Amino acid sequence: xxxxxxxxxxxxxxxxxxxxxxxxxxxxxxxxxxxxxxxxxxxxxxxxxxxxxxxxxxxxxxxxxxxxxxxxxxxxxxxxxxxxxxxxxxxxxxxxxxxxxxxxxxxxxxxxxxxxxxxxxxxxxxxxxxxxxxxxxxxxxxxxxxxxxxxxxxxxxxxxxxxxxxxxxxxxxxxxxxxxxxxxxxxxxxxxxxxxxxxxxxxxxxxxxxxxxxxxxxxxxxxxxxxxxxxxxxxxxxxxxxxxxxxxxxxxxxxxxxxxxxxxxxxxxxxxxxxxxxxxxxxxxxxxxxxxxxxxxxxxxxxxxxxxxxxxxxxxxxxxxxxxxxxxxxxxxxxx
Amino acid sequence: xxxxxxxxxxxxxxxxxxxxxxxxxxxxxxxxxxxxxxxxxxxxxxxxxxxxxxxxxxxxxxxxxxxxxxxxxxxxxxxxxxxxxxxxxxxxxxxxxxxxxxxxxxxxxxxxxxxxxxxxxxxxxxxxxxxxxxxxxxxxxxxxxxxxxxxxxxxxxxxxxxxxxxxxxxxxxxxxxxxxxxxxxxxxxxxxxxxxxxxxxxxxxxxxxxxxxxxxxxxxxxxxxxxxxxxxxxxxxxxxxxxxxxxxxxxxxxxxxxxxxxxxxxxxxxxxxxxxxxxxxxxxxxxxxxxxxxxxxxxxxxxxxxxxxxxxxxxxxxxxxxxxxxxxxxxxxxxxxxxxxxxxxxxxxxxxxxxxxxxxxxxxxxxxxxxxxxxxxxxxxxxxxxxxxxxxxxxxxxxxxxxxxxxxxxxxxxxxxxxxxxxxxxxxxxxxxxxxxxxxxxxxxxxxxxxxxxxxxxxxxxxxxxxxxxxxxxxxxxxxxxxxxxxxxxxxxxxxxxxxxxxxxxxxxxxxxxxxxxxxxxxxxxxxxxxxxxxxxxxxxxxxxxxxxxxx
Numbered sequence: 001x002x003x004x005x006x007x008x009x010x011x012x013x014x015x016x017x018x019x020x021x022x023x024x025x026x027x028x029x030x031x032x033x034x035x036x037x038x039x040x041x042x043x044x045x046x047x048x049x050x051x052x053x054x055x056x057x058x059x060x061x062x063x064x065x066x067x068x069x070x071x072x073x074x075x076x077x078x079x080x081x082x083x084x085x086x087x088x089x090x091x092x093x094x095x096x097x098x099x100x101x102x103x104x105x106x107x108x109x110x111x112x113x114x115x116x117x118x119x120x121x122x123x124x125x126x127x128x129x130x131x132x133x134x135x136x137x138x139x140x141x142x143x144x145x146x147x148x149x150x151x152x153x154x155x156x157x158x159x160x161x162x163x164x165x166x167x168x169x170x171x172x173x174x175x176x177x178x179x180x181x182x183x184x185x186x187x188x189x190x191x192x193x194x195x196x197x198x199x200x201x202x203x204x205x206x207x208x209x210x211x212x213x214x215x216x217x218x219x220x221x222x223x224x225x226x227x228x229x230x231x232x233x234x235x236x237x238x239x240x241x242x243x244x245x246x247x248x249x250x251x252x253x254x255x256x257x258x259x260x261x262x263x264x265x266x267x268x269x270x271x272x273x274x275x276x277x278x279x280x281x282x283x284x285x286x287x288x289x290x291x292x293x294x295x296x297x298x299x300x301x302x303x304x305x306x307x308x309x310x311x312x313x314x315x316x317x318x319x320x321x322x323x324x325x326x327x328x329x330x331x332x333x334x335x336x
Numbered sequence: 337x338x339x340x341x342x343x344x345x346x347x348x349x350x351x352x353x354x355x356x357x358x359x360x361x362x363x364x365x366x367x368x369x370x371x372x373x374x375x376x377x378x379x380x381x382x383x384x385x386x387x388x389x390x391x392x393x394x395x396x397x398x399x400x401x402x403x404x405x406x407x408x409x410x411x412x413x414x415x416x417x418x419x420x421x422x423x424x425x426x427x428x429x430x431x432x433x434x435x436x437x438x439x440x441x442x443x444x445x446x447x448x449x450x451x452x453x454x455x456x457x458x459x460x461x462x463x464x465x466x467x468x469x470x471x472x473x474x475x476x477x478x479x480x481x482x483x484x485x486x487x488x489x490x491x492x493x494x495x496x497x498x499x500x501x502x503x504x505x506x507x508x509x510x511x512x513x514x515x516x517x518x519x520x521x522x523x524x525x526x527x528x529x530x531x532x533x534x535x536x537x538x539x540x541x542x543x544x545x546x547x548x549x550x551x552x553x554x555x556x557x558x559x560x561x562x563x564x565x566x567x568x569x570x571x572x573x574x575x576x577x578x579x580x581x582x583x584x585x586x587x588x589x590x591x592x593x594x595x596x597x598x599x600x601x602x603x604x605x606x607x608x609x610x611x612x613x614x615x616x617x618x619x620x621x622x623x624x625x626x627x628x629x630x631x632x633x634x635x636x637x638x639x640x641x642x643x644x645x646x647x648x649x650x651x652x653x654x655x656x657x658x659x660x661x662x663x664x665x666x667x668x669x670x671x672x673x674x675x676x677x678x679x680x681x682x683x684x685x686x687x688x689x690x691x692x693x694x695x696x697x698x699x700x701x702x703x704x705x706x707x708x709x710x711x712x713x714x715x716x717x718x719x720x721x722x723x724x725x726x727x728x729x730x731x732x733x734x735x736x737x738x739x740x741x742x743x744x745x746x747x748x749x750x751x752x753x754x755x756x757x758x759x760x761x762x763x764x765x766x767x768x769x770x771x772x773x774x775x776x777x778x779x780x781x782x783x784x785x786x787x788x789x790x791x792x793x794x795x796x797x798x799x800x801x802x803x804x805x806x807x808x809x810x811x812x813x814x815x816x817x818x819x820x821x822x823x824x825x826x827x828x829x830x831x832x833x834x835x836x837x838x839x840x841x842x843x844x845x846x847x848x849x850x851x852x853x854x855x856x857x858x859x860x861x862x863x864x865x866x867x868x869x870x871x872x873x874x875x876x877x878x879x880x881x882x883x884x885x886x887x888x
Contacts, residue, residue: 113745118771149815149859151716151745153366153540157376158747177541178512215813215825216841235811235861239801267820273746273771274819 054192057183061205061255063097063288070331072287072296078335080125080262083284087258088133090331091286097255098204100138105202106130106170107254109210109225110146110161112271113154119263119278120271122210124160126260126284130206131168145173145198146228173198180231187247189240194231199252207254207290211261211297213269213277216241218309219302220270221294222257223249246314249290253320257293258286264301291321292328299325342629342642346426350433357385357430361495362537364754366716375765377753383710385430385488386756390414390583391468391576392706395482396757398475399703404758414583421584425570425577426609426626431487432570436609436628438559439566446564454565455608457621461571465654466664468578473668478699479675479730480757483706485575490555493733496713497545497722498552504539544741545712546721547733570626571611578654581623585652591620591631592646597639604631604640614640621651672730680728685881687871689726690737690852693744693788694752694763697877698727705759707733711751717742719854720751735760737790739854739870740863744790746770746817746853763788770818770851791852792874792883793822793845800867802842806832810843812856812868822849823856823868847874848887 016024065071073090075083088094098104108122116124127144134142144165148155152174156162162172173179180194199205209225216238217224226248227234237244261283265272272278281301287293295312298304306312306323316323363380383406386392393410397403413424425432446454471482483489511533514526534540545551561568570577591614598616605615612624614631616639632640676682681698692711695701712720712735719742722733735751737744747765755762765771769787793812797803802810813823825841832838845868852870860866874883 113747114771151366151748153716154376154745154748174540178508216808216810233861233863235859238809238811238814239807239861241808270814271817271821272819273817277819 051192052182054182054184056186057195057200058186058251058253059200059202059205060253061202062253063255065288066092066096068092069096070287070329071289072285072292072325072328072330073333074283074285074296074300074330075333075335076283078282080123080260080284081129082335083262083282084126084129084133084258086333086335087284087286090333091256091288094133094137097206098134098137098139101140102134102138102203103141103143103201104134104139104204104206105143105145105198106134106165106206106208107199107225107228108144108146108161108208108260109228110152110155110159111149111228113150113158114272115158116160117263117275117278118272119210119265120212120269120273121155121159121161122208122260123262124164126258126262127161127208128164128168130208130258131165131170134206135169139204142168142170143173143198143202144170145175145196147175147196147231148228175231177231185247185251187243187250189243190237190247190251193234195229196231199229204255205252207257209257209259210264211259211301212265212272213267213302215269217245217311218304219298221297222259222290223294223311223315226252242309242311242314245311246318246320249311249315249320250318254290256286256288257290258284259293259297261285261297261301289321289325289328291315291323292325293321295323296325296330343633346629349427350436353428354430354433357491358495360384361492361500361713364492364496364710364713365539366714366750367540376748376750378714378750382714382754383756385491386706386708386710388413389486389488389576390417391471391482391486391579392488392756394579395471395475395480395706396704398472399478399480400700400758404704404756405762407756413580417580417583417587419587420589421587421622421625421627422577422580422610423627424580425574426628429487429570429576431491431574432567432609432626434559435562435567435569438562439609441563443563446566452602452605455605455611457611457613457618457624458571459655461611461624462654462656462660463572464574464578465582465656466660466667467573468575468582469661469664470668470671471575473665474672475703477669477672478703479672480702480704480706480759481671481730482575483708484733485573486706486708487569487574487576489706489708490558492713493707493709493722494551494555496709498548498555500537501539501543501545501548502552503537504542507533507538508542541718543718545718546738547724551722566611567609567626570609571624581654584623587622588644589627589642590622590646590648590650591625592641592643592648593620594637594639594641597637599637601636603634603636607631607634619649619651623652623654675728675730678728681730685872686726687873688736688738689723689731690739690791690854690870690872691875691877692720692735692737692751692760693749693768693790694755694760695735695877696759696761697879701759701877702727702730702734704757705731705734706757708756709733709735710754710756711735711760714750714754715742716748716750717745719744737854737870739857740866741858743854743858744852746855770853786876786887787818787851789851789874789876790854791870791872792847792850793852793854793856793868793870795843795845796865796867796869799862799865800843801861802828802830802840803867806830806838806840808840809861810841811859811861813841813843815855815859817853817855818849818851820849822846822851843868847883850874 069092075086112120114120179197209222214220261281267277360382364382387406387409390410393407517523607630609628610624610626612621720735752760752763801807816823854870856868857866
């Protein structure tokens with residue numbers, strides 16, 4: 001340093017004053033005491049990290065049965081919006097399910113990077129109409145979300161659901177990797193799993209699946225749609241798929257289910273891709289009994305008995321509904 | 337206009353182009369926009385700086401005997417340089433701007449006399465011409481490897497694959513505790529900050545790139561070198577600077593020195609960027625000058641001015657000399673044949689070298705790929721990574737898919753949209769052909785020609801759950817995006833450890849249908865070493881790498 005005097009030529013330095021020495025001691029002593037205290041405090045808090053206990057979080061949004069209305073309704077022969085309107089009207093109108101000031105989360109299937117014509121995701125017009133009716137019923141917030149399999153930004157855009165839901169004023173939430181909460185699903189095989197937070201914070205949940213072929217199960221209908229609330233390593237669920245489906249259905253009980261059968265994928269599901277795999281069915285099946293709904297569609301469209309779909313019996317055994325849909329009041333309507 | 341205002345104008349231009357570069361780089365990504373369901377393309381012209389780069393155009397022309405789409409635009413830079421000199425380096429180039437900024441920071445080793453001395457012309461500055469000559473000769477031999485040193489390749493690679501992902505990680509590390517704060521005010525401001533950053537800078541998901549660390553460290557080292565020697569990179573290494581310097585020998589704009597007014601105060605040397613001897617008594621070196629105008633602004637006697645059509649003593653061409661020229665020529669001529677005499681390109685290609693969809697056959701690919709990393713930056717699944725040894729030394733930092741990290745999204749063609757040189761030829765989702773009838777509306781699907789294939793999937797039956805462990809799975813089959821699926825299942829009776837007979841579905845691959853997207857490998861529950869994996873055999877770009885005699 002340029003300004004420093006030459007050390008050799010400096011005279012003998014003056015001894016420290018008592019005051020300076022005391023201050024120096026105080027400073028050093030303070031640092032030593034602080035380090036000691038911090039060390040002791042930290043070492044007392046050294047515990048083996050234990051994963052925080054997942055919250056008990058069964059979500060029961062079921063609507064109580066009303067003898068006035070059927071448990072299941074099948075509407076045929078209309079455009080997507082008309083199908084939704086009729087199905088909801090048959091079930092008693094959206095106001096039966098949604099109350100004023102409700103936070104409604106709508107769960108379509110937005111799993112794949114596919115266009116509506118390819119029928120791998122829920123029809124965007126179906127989503128739009130449900131959003132519109134939620135607002136009409138006085139909802140406070142209407143959220144549309146799903147945890148996609150393919151790249152979510154592409155899925156949300158190319159499914160047409162982002163645009164359609166936005167146009168009706170819904171909040172569209174992409175599955176942000178940071179928005180998950182570890183919860184206890186309380187299942188037989190599904191215990192602690194990360195669940196996408198909007199599904200945990202909803203007042204009402206509307207399930208909007210699409211009916212598709214699926215190699216492992218045979219079909220993917222309403223209950224399989226709950227895969228899309230999970231984060232984490234869900235590719236393990238296939239190992240015990242029926243038990244997993246029953247566990248999920250027992251965790252998430254929707255307010256109402258509207259199954260999109262406008263176009264259905266009959267081969268190469270659940271991804272499809274070719275328009276050859278798609279059948280224009282122009283149908284919607286809606287209801288308050290998720291087990292009966294899946295059982296009906298499996299039998300009516302794929303000729304699969306509940307015996308081929310063990311998850312239906314597992315769900316029925318837990319009191320989530322009945323596989324004997326033919327013993328329920330079911331309404332059939334034909335449009336146009 | 338008074339000359340002293342020029343440095344200010346230059347600064348404005350530099351900041352503008354730096355911000356433009358960063359903005360375009362950030363927009364080199366799939367951003368959530370509500371819109372139509374049709375094909376997804378980027379709206380911003382994210383390749384702009386590469387299109388303006390005459391080095392990329394020249395190498396592309398030499399190596400491929402054609403100019404890829406848009407590269408003609410580089411004449412916008414090249415032709416003005418013929419008249420005006422290296423204004424691009426001083427006024428536009430973002431890498432130059434960053435070094436300019438770092439060089440201005442106070443540094444122990446760059447004061448007064450040392451600084452003046454450091455800014456005098458040095459013979460090592462001819463190094464960049466040797467690099468350029470070697471690169472151009474290598475291009476004639478069919479390699480675009482000069483992209484390792486092209487300033488925009490360097491910038492996109494370093495920022496896109498290293499610095500921006502690092503910023504992303506840092507921002508999330510700071511934001512996450514804020515957003516989980518029990519204090520409402522901190523929590524809310526954290527959330528607001530997060531959504532603002534998410535809109536402007538942050539990625540939807542934290543990106544990870546192989547070699548990200550080394551790319552970042554190299555870049556920081558290049559910038560840090562400017563603390564010692566101003567713009568060390570621009571003066572001694574940059575092949576684009578060399579090209580522009582060589583071209584500017586005919587320029588009609590030049591530095592006019594008034595010898596009568598100059599009292600050799602050396603002030604012009606204090607902030608000289610190019611090391612081109614603006615001081616009186618020495619000839620001005622045209623090919624080194626970056627036209628930064630600092631000397632004009634700093635001369636107390638106004639004895640320096642840039643003027644058109646001067647007649648003054650100057651050194652117009654680089655003082656390369658015969659020996660250095662020959663060194664460059666020899667290096668360029670030797671390096672490509674040497675690398676190609678090795679195995680790799682000719683024989684025994686790496687099985688995991690999976691090029692993005694639309695890539696040309698390997699030889700054409702290497703003649704075009706400038707290792708810029710645009711394809712890696714834009715990939716929404718961060719599936720594409722720079723190679724280390726998979727493509728041989730020659731292919732260092734060229735793109736390869738790592739399906740374990742990300743698979744190729746069936747209808748996505750963004751990498752082919754952003755490739756500036758046609759190494760990944762621009763394709764449409766229909767040409768990619770993984771989804772039959774894509775883009776058609778309600779009408780019947782139109783059969784396309786053969787799909788683009790990246791490779792073929794294979795099963796490791798020793799690890800696959802239904803094959804080896806009597807456990808149901810076939811997630812791979814669920815994810816397979818082609819129709820009919822390339823993965824088909826067969827029911828089989830297996831015996832589990834308790835001796836029970838179970839019926840379950842075992843997956844197999846039909847190689848005539850598999851496109852090598854890697855979705856199966858990505859989705860396999862055996863993450864660290866998937867039981868189904870893609871290798872490059874069967875890739876449609878390479879006639880020499882096929883399995884089947886006849887494909888359906």
